[in-house]
Amino acid sequence: MTMFEEKQPAVSMEKMEWMYEQMVKIRYYEDQMAEAYMEGKTPVFNIGAGTVPGEMHLATGQEPAAVGICVHLTKDDTVTAPHRPHHHAIAKGVDLKKMTAEIFGKETGLGKGKGGHMHLFDPEVKFSCGGIVGAGIPHAVGAAMTSKMKGKDWVAVAFIGEGAANAGAFHESLNLAAVWNLPLIVVVEDNSYGISVAKKASTSVESNDLRASAYGIAGAYVKDNDPIAMYKAAEEAVARARNGQGPTIIEIETYRYLGHFQGDPELYRDQTEVPGLRQLDPLNKLRKMLAESENISEADLETMEKRAKQEVDEAYQFARDSSYPDPESALKDVFHP
Amino acid sequence: METAKKRMLTGNKAMAEAISQEMERDSNVFVLGEDIGKYGGIFGSTQGLIEKFGPERVLDTPISETAFIGAAIGAAAEGMRPIAELMFVDFFGVCMDQIYNHMAKIPYMSGGNVKLPMVLMTAVGGGYRDAGQHSQTLYAAFAHMPGMKVVAPSNPYDLKGMMVSAIRDDNPVVFMFHKSLQGLGWMEQLDVAVDNVPEESYTVPLNKAKVVREGKDVTIVGIQMMTHYAVEAAERLAKDGIEAEVIDLRSLAPIDKGTIIESVKKTHRLLVVDEDYLSYGMTAEVSAIVAEEAFFEMEAPISRLAIPDVPIPYSGVLEDFVIPGPNKIYEQVKKMMDEA
Numbered sequence: 087m088t089m090f091e092e093k094q095p096a097v098s099m100e101k102m103e104w105m106y107e108q109m110v111k112i113r114y115y116e117d118q119m120a121e122a123y124m125e126g127k128t129p130v131f132n133i134g135a136g137t138v139p140g141e142m143h144l145a146t147g148q149e150p151a152a153v154g155i156c157v158h159l160t161k162d163d164t165v166t167a168p169h170r171p172h173h174h175a176i177a178k179g180v181d182l183k184k185m186t187a188e189i190f191g192k193e194t195g196l197g198k199g200k201g202g203h204m205h206l207f208d209p210e211v212k213f214s215c216g217g218i219v220g221a222g223i224p225h226a227v228g229a230a231m232t233s234k235m236k237g238k239d240w241v242a243v244a245f246i247g248e249g250a251a252n253a254g255a256f257h258e259s260l261n262l263a264a265v266w267n268l269p270l271i272v273v274v275e276d277n278s279y280g281i282s283v284a285k286k287a288s289t290s291v292e293s294n295d296l297r298a299s300a301y302g303i304a305g306a307y308v309k310d311n312d313p314i315a316m317y318k319a320a321e322e323a324v325a326r327a328r329n330g331q332g333p334t335i336i337e338i339e340t341y342r343y344l345g346h347f348q349g350d351p352e353l354y355r356d357q358t359e360v361p362g363l364r365q366l367d368p369l370n371k372l373r374k375m376l377a378e379s380e381n382i383s384e385a386d387l388e389t390m391e392k393r394a395k396q397e398v399d400e401a402y403q404f405a406r407d408s409s410y411p412d413p414e415s416a417l418k419d420v421f422h423p
Numbered sequence: 424m425e426t427a428k429k430r431m432l433t434g435n436k437a438m439a440e441a442i443s444q445e446m447e448r449d450s451n452v453f454v455l456g457e458d459i460g461k462y463g464g465i466f467g468s469t470q471g472l473i474e475k476f477g478p479e480r481v482l483d484t485p486i487s488e489t490a491f492i493g494a495a496i497g498a499a500a501e502g503m504r505p506i507a508e509l510m511f512v513d514f515f516g517v518c519m520d521q522i523y524n525h526m527a528k529i530p531y532m533s534g535g536n537v538k539l540p541m542v543l544m545t546a547v548g549g550g551y552r553d554a555g556q557h558s559q560t561l562y563a564a565f566a567h568m569p570g571m572k573v574v575a576p577s578n579p580y581d582l583k584g585m586m587v588s589a590i591r592d593d594n595p596v597v598f599m600f601h602k603s604l605q606g607l608g609w610m611e612q613l614d615v616a617v618d619n620v621p622e623e624s625y626t627v628p629l630n631k632a633k634v635v636r637e638g639k640d641v642t643i644v645g646i647q648m649m650t651h652y653a654v655e656a657a658e659r660l661a662k663d664g665i666e667a668e669v670i671d672l673r674s675l676a677p678i679d680k681g682t683i684i685e686s687v688k689k690t691h692r693l694l695v696v697d698e699d700y701l702s703y704g705m706t707a708e709v710s711a712i713v714a715e716e717a718f719f720e721m722e723a724p725i726s727r728l729a730i731p732d733v734p735i736p737y738s739g740v741l742e743d744f745v746i747p748g749p750n751k752i753y754e755q756v757k758k759m760m761d762e763a
């Protein structure tokens with residue numbers, strides 16, 4: 087049952103549905119977060135005020151990168167993510183309630199309110215993220231090392247932005263992973279900007295998969311923010327890693343619909359850019375593709391959408407209903423007892 | 424009586440004006456860092472510069488701190504006067520080798536034969552819920568290591584004057600500006616982040632603390648936000664009949680011992696307040712100076728307030744618990760006075 091052109095190998099319906107539902111969930115999650123973030127920040131915006139204070143980097147539009155590879159992963163595979171981590175966390179199966187509670191600064195959160203949106207840790211599904219650009223890549227190298235040392239077929243995926251590919255950690259980590267032939271995949275999400283700096287002003291090559299040749303490893307490029315193409319590139323990379331054939335760099339062309347962070351005046355980009363990108367929305371495209379298939383009805387799609395949104399709504403409700411931590415708990419967890 | 428309207432500037436504009444005037448004065452001065460061009464710096468300290476001086480002297484860099492801070496060192500050794508911006512001080516981890524093994528040591532190890540007239544400017548401070556990797560001041564981490572002047576101005580007037588001094592100084596200067604004192608529209612609006620700043624260029628020395636409030640009963644030493652909180656606490660203490668003298672340290676290295684000693688000789692009591700970690704920090708340094716040089720002047724044990732040796736937590740209730748504020752300062756001074 088293939089719905090694609092002949093030249094494209096089939097992606098199972100089940101996997102397509104999974105990806106679609108996750109993308110719906112991510113999109114809805116980020117939309118809800120954008121709203122929650124503004125609570126208590128009007129009429130005067132103050133980054134430190136409101137229900138969800140601090141910096142907020144949303145991934146609306148960048149869903150394909152996360153779902154296209156996580157569809158191939160299990161609980162035993164590791165994911166490290168950067169400062170823009172919600173799509174990766176959701177696709178990797180991070181506990182949505184605890185994640186949301188963490189972002190709301192509640193005691194029921196993944197880090198008991200100590201970490202916040204950029205610092206989510208869910209060891210149950212081997213997920214972590216952080217606020218220092220490039221820093222997650224070597225952690226994924228370490229996870230890949232562990233897999234090899236223990237004789238497992240676990241893989242480690244480091245998600246980064248295209249801006250992070252110019253950090254020393256990127257180059258050192260890939261060389262190391264190549265020398266040690268580790269099951270590492272670095273997914274570079276090219277959303278055209280590192281904050282305000284355009285990719286072409288910061289990067290010496292057209293795309294970062296080209297840099298794979300510098301480390302003697304495989305590279306793949308996915309254009310048009312296409313979840314299906316991402317699925318295929320990731321399928322190959324994951325198989326390569328699981329079979330002991332070493333690391334891969336996948337770069338995907340993706341879209342950042344929102345500012346670098348919420349509240350970004352975005353004076354560095356043309357106002358027509360985002361509306362143009364939204365025309366190409368991958369979520370709409372995938373929905374259309376699924377709707378056209380014989381195996382799935384409109385009602386099926388609606389059921390999936392409803393289920394995804396309900397899970398998100400429940401997570402937000404859980405976060406809102408939870409209590410703030412006891413102030414003195416700030417002193418705990420520096421060390422294990 | 425002179426009634427001319429005062430020229431008011433926010434912290435970020437005062438900094439940008441200092442840089443702009445120095446760039447006009449000296450063609451060797453240039454700026455490099457992340458998002459300092461069109462964006463004007465995430466905390467606004469380079470606002471308007473690229474429009475004035477173009478991308479040849481205002482360079483947006485890739486996210487490659489080791490490369491561009493190292494490049495600033497290399498350019499300074501050639502006689503340029505670079506100003507490199509490390510967006511948040513917390514990111515020092517990816518480039519500290521360039522900073523402390525090279526920027527701070529080359530002048531010394533060359534027997535004074537190599538000059539590095541450069542400024543490393545960087546945003547510090549918390550209080551706006553940005554959590555452990557974006558909220559530190561790390562004052563002491565830099566001030567501990569010899570070879571760098573480390574300054575942390577607390578108002579627009581000093582931001583401008585000390586930036587001019589830093590650019591003209593023939594040594595590497597780490598210039599820490601506090602995010603909350605930049606007067607940015609998207610952060611909490613603080614009155615102290617706007618100040619009278621003369622348009623003409625002027626300098627403020629890099630080695631002088633300042634008594635910002637006179638008092639006879641107790642000395643409170645603070646820096647940046649802690650200075651402002653100390654003044655707030657002092658106003659409340661005054662209502663209880665306690666007159667606190669508040670010192671704005673301004674410079675961490677070199678540290679102005681004279682101003683501190685002179686003050687405690689008058690007040691005989693000392694509280695040191697810091698937005699950095701407690702242990703091995705600025706509060707310990709100031710306490711040690713007083714213990715060494717004015718021990719017999721003291722009528723009560725020295726007291727310290729700082730972050731209680733935990734990373735800065737995200738949740739508001741937790742962050743407010745660890746960062747000292749006016750209430751804690753007020754209560755601490757009351758306790759000190761009651762005990763005496």
Ligand SMILES: Cc1ncc(C[n+]2csc(CCOP(=O)(O)OP(=O)(O)O)c2C)c(N)n1
Pocket residue numbers: 169170217218219220246247248249250251277279280281346457486488510514517
């Ligand atoms: C080492 C380091 N340098 C700078 C920053 C500030 N910073 C945070 S995100 C970012 C841009 C990242 O761009 P990219 O990697 O393309 O990710 P995107 O934000 O586009 O998802 C920068 C410069 C940081 N967090 N860490």
Ligand SMILES: [Mg+2]
Pocket residue numbers: 247248249275276277278279280281
């Ligand atoms: Mg980017």
